[in-house]
Amino acid sequence: MSDQAMKQEILIVTGMSGAGRSTVANALEDLGWYVVDNLPLAMLKTLADMADRSGGALPKIVAVIDVRGRDLFEDIQATVTELRQTATVRVVFLDATDDILVRRYESVRRPHPLQIEAGSLVDGIKLERERLQELRASSDVVIDTSRYNVHELSTATRELFSDEDTPGLQLSVQSFGFKYGTPTDVDLMADMRFLPNPFWETELRPLTGVDVEVKDFVMSREGAQEFLENYVAALEPMLAGYQRENKRHVSLAVGCTGGKHRSVAMARELADRLAALPGVHVSLRHRDLGRE
Template sequence: MVKQSTTQEILIVTGMSGAGRSTVANALEDLGWYVVDNLPLAMLKTLADMADRSGGALPRIVAVVDVRGGDLFEDIQSTVESLRESAEVRVVFLDATDDILVRRYEAVRRPHPLQHSAGSLLDGIRLERERLQELRASSDVVIDTSRYNPHELSTATRELFTDEDTPGLQLSVQSFGYKYGTPTDVDLIADMRFLPNPFWETDLRALTGVDAEVKEFVMSRDGATEFLEHYVAALEPMFAGFQRENKRHVSLAVGCTGGKHRSVAMARELADRLAALPGVSVSLRHRDLGRE
């Protein structure tokens, strides 16, 4: 695991064609990096200057750079040295064995970028390797992707570039009222209509699930605490599995009739419990609160 700094960080991702640049870029984007794919090397300094003027809005940048050209090694070296005057810069080189690269290109039935000029797929790979050997030797991080499938490479990238403060799973919790429609953009829904409705309590009707009196009423009903404890216990291994499978975003909804009392109180309790799980970052909103 790489500990991130507070200064602007730039990763230049390059390497052999077919070694997994797009997979690595997608994994880094999921971690919150600002990714620019196929960036011309001449534009890298311009991008860094723009990020510097953004006032911290783009603290971490990934530039995926194709450097097959023969003269580009000197260009990238001078660019890196210039950028290092104001930012932390690392060059990440992705590699794989010739036979693995051949197998990958044959699987997708696409030509290697240098195949036409070199004469064959293997000759194109060897020509590219020859051109990039000096850059590979000088790179800060070299990742041999030969033993990885795309899923495993994505996982390895997250492990390498995730810092201690980056959540493994971003969880969105929302309350809602069934009478306004069931959310269509959520992964899981919990129905709180098995609990007595505070609406029928005269002193609670005007209050909401945010109020302590309603929370106490809802959570003291038979089955409320049992549901909460068992639901969290069921979600914990599920969320751990989602993180292992690189599912980064999960949305969970809690519903009641009007989205004012039971669902709001339970969503708040649920969000608090789930936020305590390792690697989980929770956001909470009440979709229909105040709608009546």
């Protein structure tokens, strides 16, 4: 095994049609990745071998794959197993809710790739989701693009992959509100609704978990400090294990009713604590802050 092969990175970008594969591919290309769209999986090993012999000219490769291969799950599993003998390979799966996918296809007035086979646009999306169910479950990174426009998805991609040269684990922490729907692209989720809601305190209602008054209120409630300390203690061996298994990206969602007070305050506290762990690099966002 050559030194170059050890450094080579390969991303297989796949997922639901209309979920933003082209947008993600363009963003990765801007970051310096070599992107190949609709490359047959059988040729990916050949491309990786050529890159290995190129003397480092193509250290980062992206292969964008769509659903038209019927045995996509089995093909990707076999390809990944073979490629991982000489390179670091990850599968990135892009998803979105059915209603969002329908809206996107209707806006561009293009047929779904499985629409002719399945019948209607909705049937095509349903068939594709069935075919990709196993692949989604086995992917290394899942990105739900339902709430992103093109520019926001490009930004999210750059934030996720711009630190690829940083060793260790990239941990994404986000707060959210359950009333706006639970995130579908996270690895871990914590529910802060066991704590009293600052919304019912008149002086705290207009504030957010970013404000010190709300933070002090939330963190002084019974069970808050115990949860924080015990949850960080439980996550520490898990995150260390992810690093040993070469899982580079992990996402943690922290929820409360509206995503304004409790989840924001606790997400910030967790991010601070987890950023102090060896090899863990933390990013923080508040999905629903400002929606009310």
